[in-house]
Amino acid sequence: MTAMQAIFLLLGLITFLSAVMVVVSPQLIHAGLWLVLTLAGVAGLFVLLEAPFLAVVQVVIYIGAIAILIIFAIMLTRRMLREDGRQYNNLWAGAVTVSLILFAVLTFLVLQEPSLAAGSEPLQAETSVLLQDLGRSMVDVDRFIIPFEVASILLLAALIGAIYVARPMMASEEGDREE
Amino acid sequence: MIPLSWYLILTAALFCVGLFGVLSRRNAVAILMSIELMLNAVILNLIVFWRYGQPADISGQVFALIVFAVAASEAAVGLALILSIYRRRSTVAADDINMLKW
Numbered sequence: 001m002t003a004m005q006a007i008f009l010l011l012g013l014i015t016f017l018s019a020v021m022v023v024v025s026p027q028l029i030h031a032g033l034w035l036v037l038t039l040a041g042v043a044g045l046f047v048l049l050e051a052p053f054l055a056v057v058q059v060v061i062y063i064g065a066i067a068i069l070i071i072f073a074i075m076l077t078r079r080m081l082r083e084d085g086r087q088y089n090n091l092w093a094g095a096v097t098v099s100l101i102l103f104a105v106l107t108f109l110v111l112q113e114p115s116l117a118a119g120s121e122p123l124q125a126e127t128s129v130l131l132q133d134l135g136r137s138m139v140d141v142d143r144f145i146i147p148f149e150v151a152s153i154l155l156l157a158a159l160i161g162a163i164y165v166a167r168p169m170m171a172s173e174e175g176d177r178e179e
Numbered sequence: 180m181i182p183l184s185w186y187l188i189l190t191a192a193l194f195c196v197g198l199f200g201v202l203s204r205r206n207a208v209a210i211l212m213s214i215e216l217m218l219n220a221v222i223l224n225l226i227v228f229w230r231y232g233q234p235a236d237i238s239g240q241v242f243a244l245i246v247f248a249v250a251a252s253e254a255a256v257g258l259a260l261i262l263s264i265y266r267r268r269s270t271v272a273a274d275d276i277n278m279l280k281w
Contacts (some may be wrong), residue, residue, distance in 0.1 A: 008181045012189045019193055019216050023200035028209060035212050038193075042219050045189075048181070049230045054222075054243055061247055066215060066254045073208050073258045077271045088203045089274050095202035099195040106191035110184050133237045144241045151248040158252030166259035168266075 008048060015041030026087050032071040039063050053131055186227040193220035207261045207271045211254065218250045 018037040025031040039062045046055035137143040193216060200213025222243050229239025265271050 002180070005181055005185075008185060012185070016189065016192055016196070019196045022212055022216060023196055023204065023209075028206060031209060031212060035215065038216065039219065042223055045186075045223060046226060049186075049226050050234075051226050051230070051240060051243075054226060054240060057244065057247055061251055062215075062219070066251060069254060069258055070208060070212055070215070073211075073261060076262060077208060077265045087205060087209075089205050092203035095199050098202065099199040102198060103191055103195040106195075107188055110187045110191070130234075130237060130240075134240055137237050137241060144238070147241065147245050151245050155248055155252050158255050162255040162259035165256070166262045 004048070008045070011041050011044045011048065015045065028074045029071065032067065032074050035070065036063055036067045039067060053134060183227065183231045186231075187224070190220045190224040190227065193217075193223070205272045205274060207264070207273050207276070208258075210273060211257050211261070214257075215250065215254065218246065218253075222246050222250075 015038055018034045018041065021034040022031050022038060025034060039058060043055045043058040043063070046052070046058055138148045139145055197213045197216030197220060200216065201210055204210050204213060225239060225243045225246065229236075229243070233239060261271055264276055268276065270276065
């Protein structure tokens with residue numbers, strides 16, 4: 001086993017175990033912190049895959065923005081569902097079965113396909129050249145400027161939509177309130 | 180070097196853990212966290228196939244970045260919806276939010 005494989009196994013184990021903790025942890029705030037560890041593990045795997053820009057994006061956007069947003073939402077809604085309450089719905093046994101079957105099928109397919117099996121090597125690539133190319137291709141009219149602009153419009157629309165949906169209730173709407 | 184199948188099995192495991200969370204958790208915020216797990220597995224899978232397939236072509240990374248943007252907007256809108264529901268109904272349990280159910 002080479003050093004790279006040992007690092008991969010360590011990172012993969014951390015990522016997987018903290019992902020399991022995210023879904024089984026009875027206290028939501030702990031689940032949010034385990035989610036941060038999972039995202040950090042995935043960022044480490046990006047480094048291992050020689051995609052350093054994506055690792056930075058993962059840390060800044062996922063850990064810095066999304067995970068913190070989720071932790072804020074947990075704290076804003078924390079009076080509900082205390083840790084002693086029921087955390088799973090009545091379908092949890094079916095959910096375990098479906099997840100295990102899907103994992104078994106995916107693993108079977110991966111191991112059966114000879115081109116994906118052990119021995120496949122990553123191709124060589126020059127990372128610093130790639131990073132420049134990534135930056136240029138995002139603003140190049142002939143390449144990815146349309147997806148880039150669509151993504152920015154999507155983010156703007158999501159921002160406006162989130163503000164509109166989560167705004168405090170107006171006095172005139174109080175009558176709509178149920179209970 | 181690391182075989183491609185190791186990465187694929189790890190992302191399959193991450194995705195299935197997220198799937199279990201989405202199907203079984205009662206708290207809507209926990210469901211959203213599980214969706215983030217699934218999206219992360221998908222992004223990792225995209226990068227793995229880029230690295231082992233066409234590392235000279237940058238489009239794999241661009242694809243992953245677009246998925247990042249979609250995931251960020253999904254999280255923002257989802258959490259805004261959960262906060263709005265919490266404010267109106269004082270609950271975040273997914274099986275109590277049954278206004279649309281017959």
